[in-house]
Amino acid sequence: MNDEGRQDALDTSGRRLDQIRLTGITALGYHGVFEHERREGQTFVADVVVHLDTRRAAARDDLAHTLNYGELAEQVAAVLSGEPVELIETVAERIAATVLASGVVQAVDVAVHKPNAPIQVPFGDVVVAIHRDRSKLPAAEPYVARVAQEAQPVSRPVPTSTATFPVTPAPGAPVVPASGPAPAASLVPSGAWSDAVAPAPGAFSGGPDGPSTELEPVPAGEAVVVGELVTDSLDQEPQEPVEVVLALGANLGPAQDTLRDAVTDLARTPGVEVRDVSALARTSAVGGPEQSDYLNTVVLATTTLSPRALLRATQAIENAHGRERHERWGPRTLDIDIVLYGSVLAVTDDLELPHPRAHERAFVLQPWAQVDPDAILPGLGGGPVGALAATAPDRDGVRWLALDWLTTAIPAVSGDTGAVPAGQPGPEAQDT
Numbered sequence: 461m462n463d464e465g466r467q468d469a470l471d472t473s474g475r476r477l478d479q480i481r482l483t484g485i486t487a488l489g490y491h492g493v494f495e496h497e498r499r500e501g502q503t504f505v506a507d508v509v510v511h512l513d514t515r516r517a518a519a520r521d522d523l524a525h526t527l528n529y530g531e532l533a534e535q536v537a538a539v540l541s542g543e544p545v546e547l548i549e550t551v552a553e554r555i556a557a558t559v560l561a562s563g564v565v566q567a568v569d570v571a572v573h574k575p576n577a578p579i580q581v582p583f584g585d586v587v588v589a590i591h592r593d594r595s596k597l598p599a600a601e602p603y604v605a606r607v608a609q610e611a612q613p614v615s616r617p618v619p620t621s622t623a624t625f626p627v628t629p630a631p632g633a634p635v636v637p638a639s640g641p642a643p644a645a646s647l648v649p650s651g652a653w654s655d656a657v658a659p660a661p662g663a664f665s666g667g668p669d670g671p672s673t674e675l676e677p678v679p680a681g682e683a684v685v686v687g688e689l690v691t692d693s694l695d696q697e698p699q700e701p702v703e704v705v706l707a708l709g710a711n712l713g714p715a716q717d718t719l720r721d722a723v724t725d726l727a728r729t730p731g732v733e734v735r736d737v738s739a740l741a742r743t744s745a746v747g748g749p750e751q752s753d754y755l756n757t758v759v760l761a762t763t764t765l766s767p768r769a770l771l772r773a774t775q776a777i778e779n780a781h782g783r784e785r786h787e788r789w790g791p792r793t794l795d796i797d798i799v800l801y802g803s804v805l806a807v808t809d810d811l812e813l814p815h816p817r818a819h820e821r822a823f824v825l826q827p828w829a830q831v832d833p834d835a836i837l838p839g840l841g842g843g844p845v846g847a848l849a850a851t852a853p854d855r856d857g858v859r860w861l862a863l864d865w866l867t868t869a870i871p872a873v874s875g876d877t878g879a880v881p882a883g884q885p886g887p888e889a890q891d892t
C-alpha cells in the first residue's frame with residue numbers, strides 16, 4: 461500500500477508499475493437491491509487507477525501502446541449507466557474486467573461510490589474498492605455496451621506484441637497483404653517469419669514429425685496483416701492441447717514440499733494436464749550470488765492455455781509460494797520456467813520460447829532426459845536433451861536424482877533450505 465491507501469502493482473521483475481489515474485467518473489445508473497433504485501436510478505461515481513508500463517508509449521509518443529484515458533472514461537461510464545445489477549461490488553468487477561481486457565494493463569484499482577445509497581443514517585459516502593490483476597482476475601466478463609457491440613467492442617484490445625509469431629493458418633484461411641486494414645486481433649501467417657521467430661522442429665520426442673502447435677485459425681473473412689505489429693499470438697489459445705515442458709527449481713524454505721505442492725498446483729490449474737514428473741535433482745546453484753543448492757524437477761504436461769496464459773498461471777503459482785524477486789538468479793522459494801510450448805519459437809518482451817537458457821542448463825536437461833530419454837530441444841543450441849545434458853557446463857553440479865520424491869520424503873533433503881552435504885545421495889537416489 462502507498463501513502464494514499466492504494467496498492468502499488470509490480471511488474472514480473474518486482475518493480476513498481478506506472479499508473480494512469482482517472483477519478484470522479486460520474487453517471488446515472490440503476491443498480492441496487494431495492495425496486496425504487498431500479499426505477500428511479502441514482503448517481504454512481506468511479507475512480508480507476510490503471511497499472512501499466514508507459515515507457516513504450518512514451519518512447520514512441522504513440523497512443524497505441526498505452527490506454528487512451530478518454531476511451532477509459534467512456535468505458536467506465538458505460539458500465540455505471542449500463543445493465544443494472546444489485547451490487548456495486550458487481551459494478552466494480554465489471555469495470556475491472558473491462559479495463560483488464562486491454563493487453564497493456566497489468567492491474568487495476570477500482571472504487572465505486574454510491575453517495576446517495578439508501579442508508580437510513582447520515583453518511584458521507586459508501587465505496588467498494590477492489591484491486592485486480594492477471595493473477596487475481598475479475599469475477600465478471602468485460603462489459604460491452606449494447607449499442608456499440610456490433611460496430612466496435614468497447615473493450616478493444618490494444619496491440620502489445622514485439623515480435624511476430626508463427627501460426628499455421630487454417631486451410632483456406634484468408635491472407636491479405638500488408639496494406640490491408642489492421643484488425644484489433646489478428647494472426648501473422650506462416651511464411652512471414654521474423655528474425656526473432658521461426659518454425660521449430662517437433663518438440664518432445666516426436667522429432668520433426670512430432671506434434672506441431674496449431675493456434676486458432678484465422679476466422680473466415682477476418683483480415684490478416686503481414687509485418688505490422690498486431691495483437692500478439694502468444695495470447696491465443698491453441699485448437700488442441702499442446703505439449704509443454706516446465707522446469708521447476710527451489711532453494712529457499714522447504715524446497716521438496718514446495719516443489720511437490722507446485723506440481724499439485726499445476727495439476728489443478730484449469731487447462732493444464734500434468735502427464736509426467738521427473739526425478740528430483742539436487743544441483744549446485746548456477747549464476748547469481750553464492751547460495752545454497754537447488755532442488756530441480758521437470759514436469760511434462762499438456763495445455764489448452766495460450767502461451768502467455770500459461771506464463772501467468774506459472775507465475776501465480778510462484779507468487780503463491782512466496783516468490784520474491786530481488787536480484788537476478790538470486791535464491792528463490794519457487795521458480796517455474798516454460799522450457800517448451802509445443803513447437804513454438806518466439807521472442808517477445810515477456811516470453812521467450814523455448815526458454816533461452818534451457819539448452820545449457822544441466823539442472824533442467826538431466827531431469828528432463830530422465831523422464832523423457834528421447835526428448836529433443838528445438839531451436840538455437842538445441843538437440844537431443846540427453847546429449848546436451850552430458851556436455852552442459854554445469855553437469856558436475858548435478859549431485860543426484862531421487863526417483864520417488866513425490867511420495868517419499870528424501871531424508872537427505874533436510875532443514876529449511878533442503879541442503880545436504882555435497883555428494884550425499886538419498887536412499888532411492890541414482891548417482892548421476
Ligand SMILES: Nc1ncnc2c1ncn2[C@@H]1O[C@H](COP(=O)(O)OP(=O)(O)OP(=O)(O)O)[C@@H](O)[C@H]1O
Nearest residue numbers: 472473788789795796797798810811812814815817
Ligand atoms: N520461457 C519462459 N519461462 C518463464 N519466464 C520467461 C520465459 N521467457 C521469458 N520469461 C520472462 O522472464 C522473466 C524473469 O523470470 P524469472 O524471474 O523467473 O527469471 P529467472 O528464473 O531468475 O532467470 P532465468 O530466466 O534465467 O531462469 C519473467 O518475468 C518472464 O516474463
Ligand SMILES: Nc1nc2c(c(=O)[nH]1)N=C(CO)CN2
Nearest residue numbers: 709743744745746754789823
Ligand atoms: N542449480 C540451479 N541453479 C539455478 C537455477 C536452478 O533452478 N537450479 N535457477 C536459476 C534461475 O532460474 C539460476 N540458477
